[in-house]
Amino acid sequence: MTDTELRVSKIQDGTVIDHIPGGTALHVLAVLGIDGSGGEEVSIGMNVPSDRLGRKDIVKVEDRELSADEVDVLSLIAPQASINIIRGYEVSEKSRVSRPTEVVGVLSCPNVNCITTGDEPVDSVFDVLDDGVRCRYCDTIVRDDVASLIEST
Amino acid sequence: MRHDHLIGAKQLSRADIESVLDRAAEFDADPTAFADAHPDALLALCFFEPSTRTKMSFETAIKRLGGDTVDMGTVESSSVKKGESLADTMRVVEGYADGIVLRHPSEGAARLAAEFVDVPVVNAGDGAGQHPSQTLLDLYTIRENAGLDDLTVGVMGDLKYGRTVHSLAGALTNFDARMHFISPESLRLPRNVRFDLHESGAVVKEHTDLDAVLEELDVLYVTRIQRERFPDESEYRAVAGEYRIDAETLADARDDLTVMHPLPRVDEIAPDIDDTDHARYFEQAHSGVPVRMALLDSML
Numbered sequence: 001m002t003d004t005e006l007r008v009s010k011i012q013d014g015t016v017i018d019h020i021p022g023g024t025a026l027h028v029l030a031v032l033g034i035d036g037s038g039g040e041e042v043s044i045g046m047n048v049p050s051d052r053l054g055r056k057d058i059v060k061v062e063d064r065e066l067s068a069d070e071v072d073v074l075s076l077i078a079p080q081a082s083i084n085i086i087r088g089y090e091v092s093e094k095s096r097v098s099r100p101t102e103v104v105g106v107l108s109c110p111n112v113n114c115i116t117t118g119d120e121p122v123d124s125v126f127d128v129l130d131d132g133v134r135c136r137y138c139d140t141i142v143r144d145d146v147a148s149l150i151e152s153t
Numbered sequence: 154m155r156h157d158h159l160i161g162a163k164q165l166s167r168a169d170i171e172s173v174l175d176r177a178a179e180f181d182a183d184p185t186a187f188a189d190a191h192p193d194a195l196l197a198l199c200f201f202e203p204s205t206r207t208k209m210s211f212e213t214a215i216k217r218l219g220g221d222t223v224d225m226g227t228v229e230s231s232s233v234k235k236g237e238s239l240a241d242t243m244r245v246v247e248g249y250a251d252g253i254v255l256r257h258p259s260e261g262a263a264r265l266a267a268e269f270v271d272v273p274v275v276n277a278g279d280g281a282g283q284h285p286s287q288t289l290l291d292l293y294t295i296r297e298n299a300g301l302d303d304l305t306v307g308v309m310g311d312l313k314y315g316r317t318v319h320s321l322a323g324a325l326t327n328f329d330a331r332m333h334f335i336s337p338e339s340l341r342l343p344r345n346v347r348f349d350l351h352e353s354g355a356v357v358k359e360h361t362d363l364d365a366v367l368e369e370l371d372v373l374y375v376t377r378i379q380r381e382r383f384p385d386e387s388e389y390r391a392v393a394g395e396y397r398i399d400a401e402t403l404a405d406a407r408d409d410l411t412v413m414h415p416l417p418r419v420d421e422i423a424p425d426i427d428d429t430d431h432a433r434y435f436e437q438a439h440s441g442v443p444v445r446m447a448l449l450d451s452m453l
Contacts, residue, residue: 113280115261120238122265137261138282139161139345 009043014062016084017074022047022055027077027147029059031106032070040064053080072100076133077147102127102136107149114138124151158267158274159448161283162323163349170327174293176447177440184217184443187450194220194453197250199242200277201228201257206416207277207287210441211254217446220453223249240269247272252453255279273452281314281343287415288320290444291374294437298411299371302329307366309335310376310396310421312342317415318376319346326353333366334359337392340378363398367406373398373431374413375421399423403431413437 020028025044034040041062050056065085074081075097085093105123109116116124116137126133132143142149159165180187196215200208212222225231225246233242239262246253247270255263256277263276263283278284295301306325312318312334322342325332332355334342341359342350350357360366367373378396383389397420403410414422414434426432 111260113258113260115239115257115259115265115279118239118259119236120265121240122268134345135261137264138280139260141345141348 015066017059018082020057020078025057030150075099108151109135111140160263162285162288162320167327173447177443180446181443188219190218192219195250197246197253199225199255213442214445283320284316285320287317288324290440293440304330306372307333307370308374311340311378312336313340315376326355331356372411400425
């Protein structure tokens, strides 16, 4: 994307998450636990034309650099996303997401009879399969619409 | 076998299973001869759901080994009624006993419990999840009657919610067993069990009709189709009737077919099978004591 195509302004320091599937940017923010309550400046572009994805979303978060774990979790809902760490208006680091082996405390088990859905002092844990996720407590496998399991949505 | 906890059948190797079954055979030969094995061992029985066979056989097993039980009692009479979490209950009970046998209505309960305590936890049934100690006694019965290799097993009934089925299917992947699963479409094996069977490379077929496979079977494992799984009584009756067996049903079966059931049965096995050579379900229930003696002996 060139400067003339920018729909939101450049950020000085922070993270730009690009190539998010169109319409799922809010899920990405939910995964990252960003809901605005922390005071972060967040810019979102949704359903922007993209050669690679047709339509894509872009998220820019000011003054926040994503950790490796956060980036890994993104792979569940945005496997083609690219992460740009911005320092002083320039791209300092550029990386693609990679699939984690497990996801802790991010997804809520859809099995209402799973012990993790009760009032127990544990985080949910999902093992990541080739084509889905599996609750480590009750073994429920979810293949479709993993984003709907994100706890804070 | 050396495990800190027994949560699901998937954690059991063939060597684990065979060592428990071998030891169980020793206990079975003379259950009264091992009263010095675990003197003073205390086993906590935490049953958040009703149980007859599992609870009584664990209690008998630890007493045969020289130990005793402490019993949480019913949920209605415990602090659970006051809203205590399972994690807290387990941390309290850990201080009273050398091991915990847990039955709970939620899937994953035993795994959670094991994370909060250092004493061994045995999953005695977690919702529609797993029931691995039942599987060990099922395998003991299969080994006694049909052997555990070059085996063709039919599992019939409620395969979706039947935790004994889920554990048995997982454990049988350790052996040279061909598995046939017979159920109404709405009660077929859950996705996670089918996934594990596929990953293991097991030979598995699913059917809606017992007749399609009856003649091939060495073992027919029957489970109860529960009324509460169906929206109305008439639909339940229609389905349940299709998966009920009697002596006439077994006319085409092999003479040495072993018929098993985790019990309790309602009417899925007619009483006229009880007196045939096929019936092994009471023998199966009795083996709960020596098998659980062997399991506790390996864990305490």
